[in-house]
Amino acid sequence: MDERYFQPEIETMGRHDLEALQLRRLKESIGAALRSPFYRTRYGGAGITPDSIRTLDDLRRLPFTTKDDLRGNYPFGLVAVPMDRVVRLHSSSGTTGNPTVICHSRHDLDCWANRVARCLYMVGVRDTDVFQNTSGYGMFTGGLGFQYGAERLGALTVPAAAGNTVRQIKFIRDFGTTVIHAIPSYVFRLYEVMRESGISPQTDTRLRTLVIGAEPHTEAQRRKIEESLGVKAYNSFGMSEMSGPGVAFECPEQDGLHIWEDSYIVEIIDPQTLEPVPDGGIGELVLTTLDREAMPLIRYRTRDLTRILPGECPCGRTHRRIDRIKGRSDDMFIVKGVNIFPMQIEKILMQFRELGTDYLITVDTVGNNDEVMVEVELGDLFTDDYSQLQRLTREITRQLKDEILVTPKVKLVDRGTLPKTDGKAIRVKDLRNNR
Amino acid sequence: MTIKQITVFLENKTGRLNDVAKVLGANNINMLAFCIAETVDFGLMRLIVHEVDKAVDVLRDAGFAVILTDVIAIHCDNRPGALSKILESLAENDIFIEYMYAFAQSERADVIINPNDLEKCVRILEEKHSDIL
CATH class of the missing domain: 3.30.300.30 (ANL, C-terminal domain)
Incomplete structure (x- = not known):
């Protein structure tokens, strides 16, 4: 087995097989979605059934799902399974109206943890690593999302959660932390406090890998993080509507983020005309979940702007890459x-x-x-x-x-x-x- | 002979010039000479001070974009025809003046010159006129 891949059969699956898998799962997802009150009305009313989908291109004929749909059907209007099968929910803060709530079954949490494990494995994290998560735990998906992913991988997890930088640094040194997940601005804070305390990240810690995300950052900032801490830093992309972290992630090439196409169908659309944008062009990212049973989302408009990076990645993974997020479509x-x-x-x-x-x-x-x-x-x-x-x-x-x-x-x-x-x-x- | 001139970029916006004056004043820096030239969109303020490095630091700290340029400063008698004599010798030697400004007080005037060829200009002034600053 190739040591580079967590799930070689999926990560390097030929495009033809991958698309066949997507089509099969898409039909299942639509079938599942139709069991929710929201999609039953919106799709059922329009006569849409799993059989409406014969090819992946047929997806384009389906209506979009938006954040307003989630808010308007708060809290459980998009749940597609009996509530006793729902084992966890994550909710946004809802500062601008109803929060958005995402419900998960055991199966959904399992798939999510698997995706996060796959991401971490991709950048060299193994069961011998010590993984410290500085995300807030609780409703914020970066906490539990990475927690279960790292556990799935078998790493020793340090659920330090957010804040208390001095204590974070003590953990890093005492437990021999090798991998940290943090937002970029917090990495700089960690570095500053280390420096003030006379601790050299290079010689006084075992830090090797950083996972950064949830906050826009430039390539220059990433390089600065890598240089100051003496680590490799990888860009992580996720959002609570798509479960959380583990949607797309950089591979060791550090040139774009592989989006896991066995779990999501990726579309890039022109936010004005809603028409597809050819590969390489910038547009709004639209995602359809393929393996979520409690709350499938079809053609969800993320409002994030990015593009598909054309061409194959030298790492051997066949799942396409998106560029780092370029802003919000509302800014267009x-x-x-x-x-x-x-x-x-x-x-x-x-x-x-x-x-x-x-x-x-x-x-x-x-x-x-x-x-x-x-x-x-x-x-x-x-x-x-x-x-x-x-x-x-x-x-x-x-x-x-x-x-x-x-x-x-x-x-x-x-x-x-x-x-x-x-x-x-x-x-x-x-x-x-x-x- | 050559001295450091500070050039400050000025947005065409009310009060920007006063902002420069305020920053310098607050740091006890006196302006010896300055001139302002402007286009539709922006202006450049060129100024001469004693404490050049300190002035540059405080202006940059206040957010101003500045650059140092070598210019020539000369004394000139404050009487009709005195400047013309100097300029004549420069013109005879093909020195082109990009810009200049001056201020006169009692019997003397100080003239700041930014020529196209600084070295040559200095040489000629040294040969013909003794009173380069």
Whole structure:
């Protein structure tokens, strides 16, 4: 057996077989979904049955499921099994309305733990490892999700939960922790406190692997984590609606996250037209669960923006890869009929070494035309010469136009002058509706 | 002869200039000379101070984008025709002036020059005029 894979027969399954497996499970999922009050009304009313699905492409004809559907049918409207088979629920905080509740049967928890174990195994975690989880336990799925996954793998688990950094570091040293799961910002906190206490992560701990997720982070941040702690750090993607962690995960190649296609059908859609986006194009991630019985979700609109990375992965896994999450589809705006995502603009801006990291896109109506203004922070001054600054502005404008097909007005601004809310930068201001 | 000039990027926004003045004032840094030039979208403030490094630090800390440039500072008599004599010798030697600014007080004026060829400009001024700062 190949040591690299937790489940070689599934992870390296040929595409043809994998798609056949998906089709079979999709029909089962739709059959199961129809037993819930929500899908019975929405799908049953439209005459949709498992037999409506003959090929995977037929899935595209089914209506989407949204977060509002989950909220509107709070708490158990999408449960597809008798309640005595439900053994656990996870609920969101519900700060903006009804919480979203996801119910799990024993079978669902089993599949979930298996997926998380597969992810961890993929990045080299074995039963000889000591796995410390700094996620909050309880309703947050990063706690129990990783807990059961790491146990399934056979690692020694340290359910340290969130907070108390000094104690976390004591655990890391006393128990010989080799693997940590944490959000990126907490990793930096751990590192700082270690440094303040004169502890070298390289020589005073056995840390080798970090699993980071649940918080957007850049490639540069990942490299910084790897360098400062002397570890390999892998990106983890999940969401409570899809059970939690273990939806997609980086392999040792660190080039995209394999999304487990035996458990999910992946679609990337244009959030405006709802039409499929070809591989490589950015769009909204839409997922269908294939092995969840208590609460199957069909064509769930995640609102997360990403793309399918075209091509095969050298690691040998056949499950396709998604790019790291690029933002939320709610941030998309349309100018002159063109869909524009802030990240397209960000990508161009980040290529200019002269610029800082913050920017603000303002869309407004000037005369009868929609106009895009991009204000971007200057890094430090690189010249005392006007014409060079103007040349920079022109070059940014030209590259942006090539990317978004609309000519924006580019304005250089001082650092720290762009608006923020709760410490988070505002990226898009659409003034067109405020006239 | 050559001195460090600080250039500060200024957004075209009310109060930005005062922000610079306030930061320098709060840190007890006196401006000896400055000029401001602007385009539609932004301005550049060029200034001369005694404590260059400290000024750069406090301005950067306050979020300003700044750069140091070598410029030439010379004394010039504060009387009709004095500047012309200097400029004439520069023009004769094909020195092109990117920008310059000056301030006069009693019988003397201080002139800041940013020429296209700094070294050559210094050489010529040294040959023809003794009063480079």
